[in-house]
Each structure stands twice: as C-alpha cells, then as structure tokens.
Amino acid sequence: METTVSKQPTVPRTQLGKTGVLLVNLGTPDSPSVPDVRKYLREFLMDGRVIDIPFIPRFLLVNGIIAPFRAPKSAKVYKEVWTENGSPLKYYGEVVERELQKTLGDAYVVKLAMRYQSPSLDAGLTAFQRLGLTDIIVIPFFPQYASATTGSVYEKVMDIVKSWQIIPRIEFVNSFLDHPKFIEGFVQLGRKHMAAYDYEHFIFSYHGLPERQIRKGDITGQVCRLGDCCSSLHAMNQYCYRAQCFETTRRLVRDLGIPEGSYTTCFQSRLGNDPWIKPYTEDTIKELAKKGVKSVLAFSPAFVADCLETTIEVGEEYKELFEEHGGEHWQLVESLNDSPIWIETLADLVKSKTVVS
Structure with a gap:
C-alpha cells in the first residue's frame, strides 16, 4: 500500500531556530528629486502619530499645502546632504546592518527597514516570515521613546503581522537612552572635539514635538507641566519624550565632566504654529550669543545617523544663526553612524531580548 507523504514547508534548514533582527530608522526619499521628496513627505506626514489631527484635515494640510510647497525647498536641502x-x-x-550581522553571527538574520519609504517594514517582516522565523526583535533607531517615532514603528509592525496566520514572538526595544555604550559613544565623540578646542557652552539639541503630544502621554493628567517635571526620570514620567531627553543630557554631562551652567537642553525642527516643547534651539542660540558666548559644541543625541536634522539644521543653519548674532565658533558633534561602539550597543540590545532555549 502506497503511503502519501505531505509536503513540508520549504524553509531552509539553516534558517530554523534563528532570530530575526529588524533595525528601523525613520526613512529617507529614494532620491533628492522633487517627486521623490514629495512622495516621502506625504507618507511621513500622513502618519496619524506624526500629525495627530483627524484624517480629513490632515489629508488636506499635507496634500494641499505642506507636500506641494515644502517638497521643492526640501529637495534642495536633500541635495546638499x-x-x-x-x-x-x-x-x-546598510553598513550597520552588515556589521551587526557579522557581530551576531549565524544565529540571527539582520534586516534594515525604514518606517517610511524603502527598504520597507513590510518587506523586512515578510522576509522573516518566508524564512519561517518565529522570534523577531525590532529595534527602532530612536534613543528616546516618542509616539511619533517608536510608537509609530510599533503600530506599523503590528498592523502588518495581524493578518498572518502564525504571528511570531516579537520583542521591541522601547528606548536605549540609558544604555552605557550609547552614552559612551557620544562621550567619545564629544571628548575628541573638546580636546581640540576649549568650548564655553554645550548645546544638546533634540528633535521637537508639539506640546499636545507630550500631554497626551500623561494619562493621569497630573504629572506633565512641561517644565521642572522633567528634572528627573521616574516611574510616572519614564515614557515622556521630553523627560527622556533631559535624562540623556544629564548622563552625557556627567560623563563628559561639563560643569553646571555651561550646557543647555533644547529642541529643534518646529512645524506649524502650535506650541512645541521648549526651550527652542533657535532661541537658545540667540540668547547665548547675546550674552557674549563665543564658542559652542552642539550634540544631537536624538539621532544615531547623520541626516538633514544634524548635518544641515544643527551643523550649518544653527552655525549661521550663531555667527549672525555674534558667535564665533560652532561645532557639531557627529552622530554614531557606523562606529564600532554603536554596533556593540545594538548587539547588547539584541542579546538582552533574545530568548535562550
């Protein structure tokens, strides 16, 4: 009697038992052309966690005003970077993807994805699905948690996998502002510049958010005052983006040995007329210059890779603003990029989320 043998899934044996590691950054246009920049802006700004207003006014704002008028200007800046x-x-x-794969070895499959544009989250997760991976670790490249960044990655990942017949075990890295190697990476970069020049003041500039998004995160309605409530990080504000930024600064200042009164935490990249979290970086720069400060070393610890917000906004535009108001020496501290200590940080984060069988 002939026995019928059912076909087994065509999952390569070498992939069984491996863990998928999805590295997720914000995204970038496919090119600095106006159509590609417009396409990127539309996808990015139509995210309800980025512009958190109802769909119809958001659609009209993004597609009728922001994308058409901002794309040509943004395309010029993208060409610069x-x-x-x-x-x-x-x-x-892409370099980090390769280097982390080498560091982690054959027990892992590392993929890079972007929240907006390519390589897409859908492509990365589908690749893991086809390999039969049942353990996935997602690492958003945002040191401090915010609904508009890390929260958006969470939502998109869950939206993709919800239709899968078998939903894998997924671990998310919520934030890593307190990881010793992440802090040490920026400390090493800062020391290099501090050894070359005696700076009077140090700016720690983080990407801004509308105040309403910070308040929404305070579900008690009793903690957030957008002021001295961020003077320490504790159980009640541990997921507050502004509080996490101030905590990042405190850790960097401590390890760099920067004296009290010689540094400022501030926020950049405002959009629209609604109030954003303060103090604003532009206002801080003007005030420092007016006080006679002649030299500033600027950090951007909300970004792990150089981009428009670091190279152009902090490195060039703020330098011009500082000099325009009397400043003389402005220096941007580069991002972690593909540095060995950044690869080590990521490897630690992966291993801390890996299930030991």
Whole structure:
C-alpha cells in the first residue's frame, strides 16, 4: 500500500531556530528629486502619530499645502546632504546592518527597514516570515521613546503581522537612552572635539514635538507641566519624550565632566504654529550669543545617523544663526553612524531580548 507523504514547508534548514533582527530608522526619499521628496513627505506626514489631527484635515494640510510647497525647498536641502553613496541615513543603516550581522553571527538574520519609504517594514517582516522565523526583535533607531517615532514603528509592525496566520514572538526595544555604550559613544565623540578646542557652552539639541503630544502621554493628567517635571526620570514620567531627553543630557554631562551652567537642553525642527516643547534651539542660540558666548559644541543625541536634522539644521543653519548674532565658533558633534561602539550597543540590545532555549 502506497503511503502519501505531505509536503513540508520549504524553509531552509539553516534558517530554523534563528532570530530575526529588524533595525528601523525613520526613512529617507529614494532620491533628492522633487517627486521623490514629495512622495516621502506625504507618507511621513500622513502618519496619524506624526500629525495627530483627524484624517480629513490632515489629508488636506499635507496634500494641499505642506507636500506641494515644502517638497521643492526640501529637495534642495536633500541635495546638499546627499553623497556618492546616496542618503547618509540609509547608507549608514546598510553598513550597520552588515556589521551587526557579522557581530551576531549565524544565529540571527539582520534586516534594515525604514518606517517610511524603502527598504520597507513590510518587506523586512515578510522576509522573516518566508524564512519561517518565529522570534523577531525590532529595534527602532530612536534613543528616546516618542509616539511619533517608536510608537509609530510599533503600530506599523503590528498592523502588518495581524493578518498572518502564525504571528511570531516579537520583542521591541522601547528606548536605549540609558544604555552605557550609547552614552559612551557620544562621550567619545564629544571628548575628541573638546580636546581640540576649549568650548564655553554645550548645546544638546533634540528633535521637537508639539506640546499636545507630550500631554497626551500623561494619562493621569497630573504629572506633565512641561517644565521642572522633567528634572528627573521616574516611574510616572519614564515614557515622556521630553523627560527622556533631559535624562540623556544629564548622563552625557556627567560623563563628559561639563560643569553646571555651561550646557543647555533644547529642541529643534518646529512645524506649524502650535506650541512645541521648549526651550527652542533657535532661541537658545540667540540668547547665548547675546550674552557674549563665543564658542559652542552642539550634540544631537536624538539621532544615531547623520541626516538633514544634524548635518544641515544643527551643523550649518544653527552655525549661521550663531555667527549672525555674534558667535564665533560652532561645532557639531557627529552622530554614531557606523562606529564600532554603536554596533556593540545594538548587539547588547539584541542579546538582552533574545530568548535562550
């Protein structure tokens, strides 16, 4: 009697038992052309966690005003930051993907994805699904948690996998602002510049958010005052983006040995007329220059790879603003990019989320 043998799934034996590691950064246009920048802006700004207003007014705002008018201006700036390797944010992500794969070894499959544009989250997760991976670790490249960044990655990942017949075990890295190697990476970069010049003041500039998004995160309605409530990180504000930024600064200042009164935490990249979290970096720069401060070393510890917000906004535009108001020496501290200590940080984060069988 002939026995019928059912076909087994065509999952390569070498992939069984491996863990998928999805590295997720914000995203970048496919090119600095106006159509590609417009496409990127539309996808990015139509995210309800980025512009948190109802769909119809958001659609009209993004597609009727922001994308059409901002795309040509943004395309010019993207051309400035573009390199022979393309977008630096994507290029460094690809290098980190390769280096982390080497570091972790054959027990892992490492993929880079972008929250917006390519390589997409859908493509990365589908690749893991086809390999039959049942353990996935997602690492958003945002040191401090915010609904508009890390929260958006969470939502998109869950939206993709919810239709899968078999939903894998998924671990998310919520934030890593307190990881010793992440802090040490920026400390090493800061010391290099501090050894070359005697700076009077130090700015720690983080990406801004509308105040309403910070208040929404305070479900008690009793903690957030957008002021001295961020003077320490504790159980009640541990997921507050602004509080996490101030905590990042405190850790960097401590390890760099920067004296009290010689540094400022501030926030950049405002959009629209609604109030954003303060103090604003632009106002801080003007005030410092007016007080006679002549030299500033600027950190951007909300970004792990060089991009528009670091290279152009902090490195060039704020430098011009500082000099325009009387400042003389402005220096940007580069991002972690593809540095060995950044690869070590990621490897630690992966291993801390890995299930030991």
